[in-house]
Amino acid sequence: MPDPVRVVPIVAPNPGPFTLEGTNTWIVGENPALVIDPGPALESHVKAVHARAGRIEAILLTHHHADHDFAARALSEASGALVLAFDPRNGERRLQDGSSVTAGSVRLIAVHTPGHTNDHAAFLEPESRALFTGDAVLGRGTSVIDPPEGDLELYVRSLRRMLALEPEALHPGHGPVVPDARAKLLEYLAHRELRERQVLAALEEGPQSTEALVRRIYRDYPKDLHAAAGRTVLAHLLKLANDGRVAREGAEPEARFVLLHQRATTEG
Numbered sequence: 001m002p003d004p005v006r007v008v009p010i011v012a013p014n015p016g017p018f019t020l021e022g023t024n025t026w027i028v029g030e031n032p033a034l035v036i037d038p039g040p041a042l043e044s045h046v047k048a049v050h051a052r053a054g055r056i057e058a059i060l061l062t063h064h065h066a067d068h069d070f071a072a073r074a075l076s077e078a079s080g081a082l083v084l085a086f087d088p089r090n091g092e093r094r095l096q097d098g099s100s101v102t103a104g105s106v107r108l109i110a111v112h113t114p115g116h117t118n119d120h121a122a123f124l125e126p127e128s129r130a131l132f133t134g135d136a137v138l139g140r141g142t143s144v145i146d147p148p149e150g151d152l153e154l155y156v157r158s159l160r161r162m163l164a165l166e167p168e169a170l171h172p173g174h175g176p177v178v179p180d181a182r183a184k185l186l187e188y189l190a191h192r193e194l195r196e197r198q199v200l201a202a203l204e205e206g207p208q209s210t211e212a213l214v215r216r217i218y219r220d221y222p223k224d225l226h227a228a229a230g231r232t233v234l235a236h237l238l239k240l241a242n243d244g245r246v247a248r249e250g251a252e253p254e255a256r257f258v259l260l261h262q263r264a265t266t267e268g
């Protein structure tokens with residue numbers, strides 16, 4: 001048996017409602033190491049990551065959100081390591097689906113997992129089957145799917161794809177390691193299916209605005225979550241519209257959504 005791969009999280013000091021304890025920067029392997037998501041542009045964090053990582057072969061980005069990628073330039077300049085991303089925007093080298101990135105005896109395989117963002121990637125370490133999930137799966141709570149950047153249909157497909165990889169533990173971009181990857185991915189899929197059923201059930205009673213759907217579906221949740229919930233409900237509505245099951249009536253902010261089979265029975 002080869003020695004287990006070193007996997008160390010460094011939590012960035014950017015806690016918040018969406019970042020949980022802060023962004024997890026993952027150091028994989030040793031001398032040289034790979035770094036996944038250098039995190040926000042905080043000097044103390046860049047220093048902590050560099051000190052712990054030692055020699056860095058490459059810096060990999062799960063996606064272009066500030067809390068994951070803003071430190072890429074500083075860490076790259078400090079370490080001399082290349083930055084790799086699915087959608088290069090700041091001089092990064094392009095990753096493809098299935099690309100292997102090697103550092104010493106450690107290898108990571110890039111898996112395109114769009115949904116949270118279109119450029120989102122997860123990284124599989126094939127020996128331990130650890131999967132680094134960025135913002136596609138969090139250690140706690142659910143991932144934000146905020147249209148139009150977020151796409152729920154692609155996201156659900158990506159969850160199924162990650163499940164098919166048969167990962168062991170999930171190493172998320174925020175929150176603790178998830179030891180049972182399969183259970184968490186199934187929970188995430190079930191959660192989205194439940195929300196879709198709730199949206200459809202509410203629309204059975206007639207056309208409704210996103211706000212009305214949120215008030216109904218999230219009535220047991222604190223009001224300060226309702227704005228974020230509205231984005232999630234909109235993501236469901238856009239997916240259902242794309243599936244031909246729901247249509248939008250009117251323009252924002254007065255837009256309402258209607259079930260298509262209901263319209264067929266009342267109008268024709």
Ligand SMILES: [Zn+2]
Nearest residue numbers: 063065116135
């Ligand atoms: Zn993100």
